[in-house]
Amino acid sequence: MKVRFVLPAAFAVLAGLSTQVQAGPVMDQIKTDDSLVCLVNTNSPGFSVPDSQGVYQGFNTDFCRMAAAAILGDANKADIRGIGFSDSMKTIVAEGAHIASRSITRTGTRDANPGMRFVATTFYDGQGFMIPKKLGVASAADLNGATVCAEEGSTTLLNIADWFGDRGIEYRVENIADKSARLQAFFSGKCDVMASDRTALSSDRLLAENPGDYTILPEVISNEPLTILSRPDASLETAIYWAFQVMLNAEAMGITSENVDAIMADLENQPKGIVRLLSAESAAGEMAQQIGLPADWSYQVIKQVGNYAEVYERHLGTETTFGMDRSGTVNALSKDGGLLYPDPIR
Amino acid sequence: MEQTVLTPQKSPPKISRLTLLRNRLFGSARDSVLSVILLLIIATFGWIAIDWLLIGAVGPWGDRDACAAAAGACWPFLVEKHRLILFGTYPWDEQWRPLVASLLLLGGVGASMVPRWQDARLIWLWVGLSIAFTVLMRGGVPGLDYVQPERWNGLPVLLMLSIFGLVFAFPLGIVLALARHQDQLPAVRAIAVMWIELVRGVPMIMVLFLGLFVLPLMMPDDITLNPLITTMIALVIFHSAYFAESIRGGLQTVPMGQYEAADSQGLNWLQKTRLIILPQAIKVAMPGILNTVLGAYKDTSLVVIIGIHDIMATAKMSFSDPVWQRYGLEAYLFVGAWFLATCWCLSAYSRWLERRTS
Numbered sequence: 001m002k003v004r005f006v007l008p009a010a011f012a013v014l015a016g017l018s019t020q021v022q023a024g025p026v027m028d029q030i031k032t033d034d035s036l037v038c039l040v041n042t043n044s045p046g047f048s049v050p051d052s053q054g055v056y057q058g059f060n061t062d063f064c065r066m067a068a069a070a071i072l073g074d075a076n077k078a079d080i081r082g083i084g085f086s087d088s089m090k091t092i093v094a095e096g097a098h099i100a101s102r103s104i105t106r107t108g109t110r111d112a113n114p115g116m117r118f119v120a121t122t123f124y125d126g127q128g129f130m131i132p133k134k135l136g137v138a139s140a141a142d143l144n145g146a147t148v149c150a151e152e153g154s155t156t157l158l159n160i161a162d163w164f165g166d167r168g169i170e171y172r173v174e175n176i177a178d179k180s181a182r183l184q185a186f187f188s189g190k191c192d193v194m195a196s197d198r199t200a201l202s203s204d205r206l207l208a209e210n211p212g213d214y215t216i217l218p219e220v221i222s223n224e225p226l227t228i229l230s231r232p233d234a235s236l237e238t239a240i241y242w243a244f245q246v247m248l249n250a251e252a253m254g255i256t257s258e259n260v261d262a263i264m265a266d267l268e269n270q271p272k273g274i275v276r277l278l279s280a281e282s283a284a285g286e287m288a289q290q291i292g293l294p295a296d297w298s299y300q301v302i303k304q305v306g307n308y309a310e311v312y313e314r315h316l317g318t319e320t321t322f323g324m325d326r327s328g329t330v331n332a333l334s335k336d337g338g339l340l341y342p343d344p345i346r
Numbered sequence: 347m348e349q350t351v352l353t354p355q356k357s358p359p360k361i362s363r364l365t366l367l368r369n370r371l372f373g374s375a376r377d378s379v380l381s382v383i384l385l386l387i388i389a390t391f392g393w394i395a396i397d398w399l400l401i402g403a404v405g406p407w408g409d410r411d412a413c414a415a416a417a418g419a420c421w422p423f424l425v426e427k428h429r430l431i432l433f434g435t436y437p438w439d440e441q442w443r444p445l446v447a448s449l450l451l452l453g454g455v456g457a458s459m460v461p462r463w464q465d466a467r468l469i470w471l472w473v474g475l476s477i478a479f480t481v482l483m484r485g486g487v488p489g490l491d492y493v494q495p496e497r498w499n500g501l502p503v504l505l506m507l508s509i510f511g512l513v514f515a516f517p518l519g520i521v522l523a524l525a526r527h528q529d530q531l532p533a534v535r536a537i538a539v540m541w542i543e544l545v546r547g548v549p550m551i552m553v554l555f556l557g558l559f560v561l562p563l564m565m566p567d568d569i570t571l572n573p574l575i576t577t578m579i580a581l582v583i584f585h586s587a588y589f590a591e592s593i594r595g596g597l598q599t600v601p602m603g604q605y606e607a608a609d610s611q612g613l614n615w616l617q618k619t620r621l622i623i624l625p626q627a628i629k630v631a632m633p634g635i636l637n638t639v640l641g642a643y644k645d646t647s648l649v650v651i652i653g654i655h656d657i658m659a660t661a662k663m664s665f666s667d668p669v670w671q672r673y674g675l676e677a678y679l680f681v682g683a684w685f686l687a688t689c690w691c692l693s694a695y696s697r698w699l700e701r702r703t704s
Contacts, residue, residue, distance in 0.1 A: 043666045044666075046668055049667050050434065050667075054499075055435070055438070081496045083496065
């Protein structure tokens, strides 16, 4: 019986040798299975939520699709699995999935775990506070004596304790586990302040009867770099990291999923940078050969998923219910004052 | 001397329902005031409910934009999301499989409720149903694609955990009750007492966590247990203790004479228990058993805490969709209606059973 499994593997190794590609075992497994298992959150509005057909959609989900488009040439070959309580990091370490795009904060102790690798930070979030405007408070430092609504058992409470404790601010916590009940308590005035990640706050604010009555304070009291997690495998990590860089570069160069076909058709007359990004004869092709990707990987990522701005605007931007204006935030490109710095593809 | 005064036999006076109602509600001035106040309160809440459910609501085939403007319920939400609530992330084109699987289980429950069929055939029915359910849901056989258990959500998960959990817990409960209700085998008795008292002494959540985290540790390395299976094992362990206590209550009502009569007929232990003792015990224990069934069925939704997506969790998913996130109440109403309907059927059955046996 074993022969059935050994033979394809042997062929894969032979095929690999002939083109001098040395992919890692996880990368090989993805290609043999022709499917990339990607973990997402089961219920995180804007980031990953099943649509009416039960298919996960959202910002994080699109990075699963990005990886599948780059490695397998087809974004739909991402096997996106919602994972609940059982920790996605544990699943990665136990080799139960290939990557996780699940708003996982990259921290020192997590990164020290040899069973997993943080690859590319797709979103910079941070914990903040929402208050009713009528409270007349301009800064979180003025919140002395306030009642704070926060999620039970989350790091949110620890961050609040640290931040308020350092400043000697007195506060009281209203500990409510259920999100709907927590929001109800906040909107009805049972607590003065709602604490959570700022992205969550901006979507929660829209659930108020008059969203204009509420505001999010400028203080960001924690750093939450939300990062794609991968199994340790040099070629898989490289592929994901550079697929993400392709999306950033495409945005910087103004290439979108809409116009990429026109640009490809007229590639000779394009600026050198675009040629390097898209041409199989240039930097992109060279990288494809060395990492073991399809020659048109960068084109497929842009065509099937889009550039970073498209993904952001599709799920979180001003046109969506979240209405999170990206300009001027840390999630803008570095040339616009943000933290997203497109590494050169050459 | 005692004297008995015989009053002439009189048929009860015929009072129309209206008079009866008037006498009861407006018999005195105080009663009238209380009745008026209560009726006003009921009318107000009734009006609010009707206004929200019907008058201010958007009809099922309206569109989402109309919902944003409406003051009442948004029924298009349920038209859009009912399949997500019922079957979650199960592949869209394959959703007939969880539908058939759920209907099979409900049919199995219906068949098991018919008193004439309650004999050894039920064992085969449930063995057959568990195989059919697993094959349908999991696939991986010719004609049915494999669907990994992470995608099993919603109604079939609720039914699987509650129904299979109860079906497997029931025989185990009988064994535990018999083990506790005897004194020839003290060691077996001690084990049964420990099992029952330990399980009844901890909350269900703890048993669920034990199933999720501790059970896999006790397995050999090369066996990875699916969380659904470990949860079901935990539920079986939990419910069996409650069944055991209900049945033991029944066993205690069977008079000693029944045992002696069975012995004098030359029946062996198994025949005696199966033919004489258990039928009488279970008949007496039935209200308690059905009470456990109802409670266990509703408690199954607690599995959402350990990340298993039953119908409550998929309802939550349905209004996490950014464009539909205002309509949580409609989603919970849908789930509430399902539980109300199924629980009502169960309690109607238990009332019928009691009338039938008394």
